[in-house]
Amino acid sequence: MSKAVLFSISFVLWLISPVFAEEKEAELEEVVVTATRTETSVESAPASVNVVTKKEMEKRNIKTLDDVVNELPGIYVHRTREVLDTPTDAISLRGIPGYRRNLVMVDGVPLNDPQGGGLKLGGFRFEDIERIEVVKGPFSALYGGLAMGGVVNIISALPEKREITFKTGYGSSFDRGEALDDLRKIYFSYGDKIRDWSFFVSYGYEDTNGFPNTLVRVTNPPPNWVSGWKYTTTPEGSPRWVVGDSGDQEGWNQSFTVRTGYKFNEDTNLRFSIMRIWGNSSYDDPHTYLKDLSGNPVWQYYVPTPGGRPNVLNEAMFLNGELNKDYMIYSLNFETKLKEAKVKMTLGLFDQDDYLFTTPCVGTLTACSPNEYATKTGGPGTTHNTPAKNYIADIQSTLPISFEFPYLGNHILTFGTSYRRGEAKTKQYKLANWKDEDSKTSLLYETKGKDRIFALFIQDEIPLTEKLTLYLGAREDWWETFDGYENYIGKPDYPKKYSDSDASSFNPKFSFAYSFSDETTLRGSVGRAFRPPMIIELYRSFMTPGSFVYGNPDLKPEKCWSWDVGIRHSFWKGNKVEISYFENYLEDLIYSRNTGEYIGQREIVQTINAGKAEVRGIEFSLEQKFGKYIRTFANTTWNDTEITDNPANPLSEGKKITGIPETMFNLGIEFEKDPFSASLVGRYRSKVYGNDENKDKKEGVFGSYDSYFVADAKFTYKIFKNASLSLSIDNLFDKKYYYYYLEPRRSWFLEFSYKF
Numbered sequence: 001m002s003k004a005v006l007f008s009i010s011f012v013l014w015l016i017s018p019v020f021a022e023e024k025e026a027e028l029e030e031v032v033v034t035a036t037r038t039e040t041s042v043e044s045a046p047a048s049v050n051v052v053t054k055k056e057m058e059k060r061n062i063k064t065l066d067d068v069v070n071e072l073p074g075i076y077v078h079r080t081r082e083v084l085d086t087p088t089d090a091i092s093l094r095g096i097p098g099y100r101r102n103l104v105m106v107d108g109v110p111l112n113d114p115q116g117g118g119l120k121l122g123g124f125r126f127e128d129i130e131r132i133e134v135v136k137g138p139f140s141a142l143y144g145g146l147a148m149g150g151v152v153n154i155i156s157a158l159p160e161k162r163e164i165t166f167k168t169g170y171g172s173s174f175d176r177g178e179a180l181d182d183l184r185k186i187y188f189s190y191g192d193k194i195r196d197w198s199f200f201v202s203y204g205y206e207d208t209n210g211f212p213n214t215l216v217r218v219t220n221p222p223p224n225w226v227s228g229w230k231y232t233t234t235p236e237g238s239p240r241w242v243v244g245d246s247g248d249q250e251g252w253n254q255s256f257t258v259r260t261g262y263k264f265n266e267d268t269n270l271r272f273s274i275m276r277i278w279g280n281s282s283y284d285d286p287h288t289y290l291k292d293l294s295g296n297p298v299w300q301y302y303v304p305t306p307g308g309r310p311n312v313l314n315e316a317m318f319l320n321g322e323l324n325k326d327y328m329i330y331s332l333n334f335e336t337k338l339k340e341a342k343v344k345m346t347l348g349l350f351d352q353d354d355y356l357f358t359t360p361c362v363g364t365l366t367a368c369s370p371n372e373y374a375t376k377t378g379g380p381g382t383t384h385n386t387p388a389k390n391y392i393a394d395i396q397s398t399l400p401i402s403f404e405f406p407y408l409g410n411h412i413l414t415f416g417t418s419y420r421r422g423e424a425k426t427k428q429y430k431l432a433n434w435k436d437e438d439s440k441t442s443l444l445y446e447t448k449g450k451d452r453i454f455a456l457f458i459q460d461e462i463p464l465t466e467k468l469t470l471y472l473g474a475r476e477d478w479w480e481t482f483d484g485y486e487n488y489i490g491k492p493d494y495p496k497k498y499s500d501s502d503a504s505s506f507n508p509k510f511s512f513a514y515s516f517s518d519e520t521t522l523r524g525s526v527g528r529a530f531r532p533p534m535i536i537e538l539y540r541s542f543m544t545p546g547s548f549v550y551g552n553p554d555l556k557p558e559k560c561w562s563w564d565v566g567i568r569h570s571f572w573k574g575n576k577v578e579i580s581y582f583e584n585y586l587e588d589l590i591y592s593r594n595t596g597e598y599i600g601q602r603e604i605v606q607t608i609n610a611g612k613a614e615v616r617g618i619e620f621s622l623e624q625k626f627g628k629y630i631r632t633f634a635n636t637t638w639n640d641t642e643i644t645d646n647p648a649n650p651l652s653e654g655k656k657i658t659g660i661p662e663t664m665f666n667l668g669i670e671f672e673k674d675p676f677s678a679s680l681v682g683r684y685r686s687k688v689y690g691n692d693e694n695k696d697k698k699e700g701v702f703g704s705y706d707s708y709f710v711a712d713a714k715f716t717y718k719i720f721k722n723a724s725l726s727l728s729i730d731n732l733f734d735k736k737y738y739y740y741y742l743e744p745r746r747s748w749f750l751e752f753s754y755k756f
Contacts, residue, residue, distance in 0.1 A: 034133040034153040036459065036471065037142055037414050038342075038398050046471050046511035046523050048074065048136045048566055048580050048619065057126045059670050060679050061714040061728045063749075065124035066091060069152060071666045071681055073619040073635035074136050074580075078659060078688070078739065090119060090659070093136050094582055095615035095639040096149030096560070097659040101531050103139070103147040106154040107273060107331045109348030112146050113355075114390045114422025114451070116536040120325060120355075123253035123277035125204045127165060127187055130157035136619075137582070138529035138562040141473040141509035144418060144455050148529040148560045148586075156273065158198035158261045159191035164756050165202075171728070171749030173211065179730070179744035181248070182209040185751070200259040207252035212245040212287065213741040215702045216318050220311045223303050228289040235696030235704040242702070243313065244288040246320040253279035267337035278326040278354075285376065286318035316373040319360040321381070321434065326354035341399040348392035352424075356385040360434040367428070367444065367543055374434045381434020382444065388424035396457075412461035423450040423483075424535045443489055449498075449535040451481040467515045471525075474508040479532045484539040484553050498539060498553040505530040505557055519570040526563040533557065537590055537607050548599055549592060552607040561585045566619075574625030584615040593648035610648035613657055616640040629673045636665040643692065652692040661686040661707075675718035680732075682711040690740070701738065708737040722756045 035045040042049050050072045057068055066077045069091065076092045090099035100117035103110060106129075111119055132154050139147040167187040173179030189202035217240040222229050230242040254277070261271035290298035290313075299318065303311040332347040359366050360374030360381045372380045396416030403409050425448030432439040459473035484498030509527030516522065533555035541550045566580030589611030597604045621635035641657035656662070668681035688705035690696050699706040711733055716726040727750050734746040 032133050032135075033155075034135045034151055036461065037396060038412065038461070043521055043568065044469070044513050044515065045135075046469070046513040046525060048523075048564065048578070050134045051131055052134075053131045054126070054129065059672065059677055059714070059716075060681065061712040061730065062126055063728075063730070065121045065126060065154070068126055068132050069134055070683065071633075071635075071668065072134055073578075073621045073664075073666070074617070074637050075134065076661060076664065076685070091152055092660060093134075093149035093152075094562075094584065094619075095617055095641050095657070095660050096584060096586075097657050100146065100534060101148040101558070101560075102150060102152070103143055104152045104154070106275075106329060107156055107271075107333060107348075108346035108394060109329055109331045109350060109392055110146065110390060110420075111154075111329075111350065113350070113352055113424075114388045114535060115386055115424035115426075115540075116534050117146060120277070120327065123204075123255045123279055124154075125187060125202065125255055125257075127167070127189060127204075128156060128200075128202050128255075128257050128275075129154050131155050137525055137564055138507075138509065138527040138560060138584075140477070140505070140507040140529035141475045141527055142457060142459065144420070144453060144475065144477050145479070145505075145530055145532045145557070148531050148558070148562075148584075156259060158193070158259060158271065159200055160193055160198075162193075163189070163191040163200075165189045166754045167751060169749055169751030171747060173745060173747045174734070175745065177211050177248070179211055179747035180208040181211055183747075183749060184208070196263040198261045198263075200257070202255075202257045204255045205253070208250065209284075210249040210251060211744065212248055213743075214246040214249065214283075214320060215242050215742070216244040216246065216286070217242050217702065218311075218313060218317075222290060222313070223301055223311070225293055226290050226298050226301065228291050228298075230289065232701050233698055235698050235701060236691065237698055240701075243290050244286060244318050246318060247283040247286045249281060249283055249320075251279065251281040253277065264336075267335075267342075269335055271331075271333040273329075273331050275329045276327075277329075278324075280322065280324050282322040283320045286320075288318065314362065314373050315375050316360055316362040316379070319362075319374055319376065319434075321357055321359040322437070324354055324356045324437075325352075327352040341397050343397050344395070346392065346394045348390075350388075350390040350392075352386070352388040354385060354387065356383060356437065358383040358431065358434055358437050378433045378435055381431040382428055383431050383437050383440070384426055384428035384445070386424060386426045389422065391419075391421040393419040408462060408464070410463055412463075413458070414461070415458040416456075418455040418457065419453070421450070421452040422535065424448065426540065445488055446495075447486045447540045449481060449484040449539040451479065451532065451535060453477050453479045453532065469513050471509070471511040471513075473510075473527075474506065477505045477507070477530070477532075479503050479505070479557065481533070481535070481538055481553070486539055486541065486551070488541075501553060503532070503557055505532075505559070521568045522565075523567070524563070524565040527561075529560045529562065531558040531560075533590060543602065547594075547603045547605045549605045550607065555590060555607065556588060556609055558586065558588050558590060558609075560587075574623075574627075574631075576621075576623040578619070578621045580619045582615075582617050582619075586611070586613045586615070589613060589646075591646060591648045608648055610646055611643060612645035613641065613643050615642075615657070615660075629671055631670045632668070634665070634667040636663070638663055646692075649692060655692060655694045656689050658689050658692055659705075661688050677716045678714065680711065680713045682709060684709040688739075699738075700736075702742065703740055704738045705740060706737040708735055708743075709733075710735050710737075723752070723754045726751045726753070 030042045035047045070077045099119050136150040169185045171183045172181045185206040187204040191200035257275045259273040263269045299315040301313050328351045330349040334345045361368035361372040398414045401411040428445040429440040430442045455477040457475035462470040480502040482500040487495035507528045511525030514522045538553050539551050562584045564582035568578045588609040591610040592605045595604045617639045623633045625631045643652050646652045663686040665684045670679045687707045714728045718724045731746045
């Protein structure tokens with residue numbers, strides 16, 4: 001951490017520059033819509049709000065969409081840095097864990113998929129969007145389920161004039177095989193406005209040869225005639241021996257966007273957009289580190305153990321499968337004004353046509369027969385695909401109302417209705433050749449289900465005085481799940497048709513904003529949020545190497561009460577300071593319970609409502625601008641999380657919530673003065689637990705979630721008016737760490753950009 005400490009000290013010394021004594025200058029107000037569903041300035045919003053604009057994104061070293069919010073206080077992005085999405089994609093807000101409890105939207109359409117709430121952020125181009133608004137705290141009163149921790153709202157815009165952008169770039173690791181090698185990107189967009197009609201189209205492509213991030217480990221030491229292995233442990237400290245890796249994880253993504261709009265008059269406009277994102281991730285040839293006495297590579301061995309299980313290595317254990325994705329997002333946005341009322345309508349569809357995994361057979365570890373093993377050239381395997389759809393409809397009206405009451409005369413009433421319908425199904429097939437997804441032979445497993453939510457919401461904005469504004473809101477959601485079905489082909493008691501279930505949730509919220517002056521605002525809120533069970537939790541069962549995990553159609557929604565208080569202040573010119581304290585109380589958390597019953601060697605695990613947890617935290621952020629050219633920032637977040645009650649596993653009580661670091665801080669500096677611009681950003685994340693009993697304490701091993709400090713840099717030179725050349729360096733100090741998989745080491749990326 002010596003480099004990290006040096007970085008921090010240098011930053012602090014810079015911040016205490018005498019320029020702090022300069023007077024505050026007026027700046028344009030930044031307006032957000034997510035916090036209240038109406039246009040509100042950031043300074044007067046009754047919530048902790050962060051906004052990242054397109055211009056700010058262009059200055060930073062951003063490779064993926066989640067990089068945009070990774071530097072903000074209270075936000076934890078946990079995603080392996082591959083070009084394509086991985087199952088760990090998630091954005092957590094204020095210590096609320098997991099992608100299923102934090103809502104991410106693009107132009108009003110949720111990106112959380114309907115089956116499991118997962119996010120697929122790879123392939124999104126920040127060049128296509130205007131800004132990202134992040135609002136932290138419970139927002140079920142405005143946005144329904146999945147908004148327990150807050151909302152990330154991705155907002156696009158149509159051009160006001162002709163705009164053409166072309167970008168292309170190439171990068172790789174400094175040491176071959178330690179980061180994303182041969183990373184290539186290309187992007188093109190064209191937008192224009194012809195009278196009242198605007199349109200925008202874009203195409204983006206990226207691919208990489210990857211690097212070997214998945215290690216192959218065995219539980220027993222290799223025989224004495226084998227060399228080349230490396231001793232390690234599990235995160236819990238159990239011994240393991242690394243014998244190879246699964247090869248370089250390659251990947252590619254493509255995206256295509258069409259957006260158009262028509263402005264009928266000053267109050268009425270219509271927008272429509274289509275976005276398609278598709279891609280693939282796979283592994284090239286695996287590597288064995290083992291050699292026999294003659295120096296030949298060793299891929300398998302069999303050593304009998306008297307009275308115990310034999311010591312076995314098989315070629316199939318080195319293999320890893322393939323992932324394909326293909327989905328589209330449609331959105332229709334309409335705004336108008338009817339007398340004094342502003343009306344907004346959003347219709348949307350998230351259509352996941354393809355999310356397909358192929359897996360080579362490794363005996364019973366992968367739902368295959370005991371003697372079925374794949375090889376590097378082929379052999380048996382399985383594949384499963386999950387098409388899914390989310391239909392969205394939302395309409396709201398905002399109306400100023402006046403009454404003849406002291407202090408309560410003027411109101412801004414926002415009310416409306418929302419509807420969402422989701423459906424998903426999964427089919428798993430046997431493959432004759434795991435390398436060919438079209439070599440299906442028989443259906444092994446099938447599951448499907450649907451759900452829908454209808455809601456009514458209302459919010460009353462009451463400006464009691466010029467300085468104090470109150471917000472009273474509530475939302476009632478009626479949730480229903482139906483058409484649940486599951487079938488393990490050939491097993492007793494299957495197929496199963498599950499009965500319908502339903503629940504309702506009332507979620508009130510109170511918040512306020514008090515402006516002491518133009519420089520200081522106090523705000524606070526208290527509210528209730530909920531999260532309905534996902535289709536995967538209700539109806540889908542799956543196997544792990546040691547267990548059968550069964551869904552539960554009788555699950556009920558999770559609930560959360562939260563409150564927070566914060567203050568924003570500006571001491572002098574270009575200065576912003578904000579500090580917030582928050583508490584979250586979660587109950588009926590959906591959890592997996594070990595039953596103590598077994599099917600063969602696998603224990604049966606049941607999904608139930610069992611958990612209660614508490615989260616307390618502090619966010620502190622500081623920003624200082626020096627004249628026109630330099631911006632510095634620093635923020636830190638402290639999360640005190642605890643599982644307070646869990647009958648499913650009493651040993652987890654009193655332990656930290658999995659997937660959430662206790663301490664985070666970000667700090668950086670940006671410089672811009674034609675023809676140069678530069679940014680340097682450092683991020684620290686403390687240890688994260690993946691085990692609910694917090695047994696995985698060891699860091700620096702495959703499967704661990706390590707503490708780390710990394711720094712990224714970007715330097716841009718404007719060659720001439722419309723063209724620029726930039727050099728980015730990721731992981732500047734070459735930190736080696738794991739987020740389960742080995743994370744990329746130091747790498748570089750050179751990009752040419754032309755805009756006119």
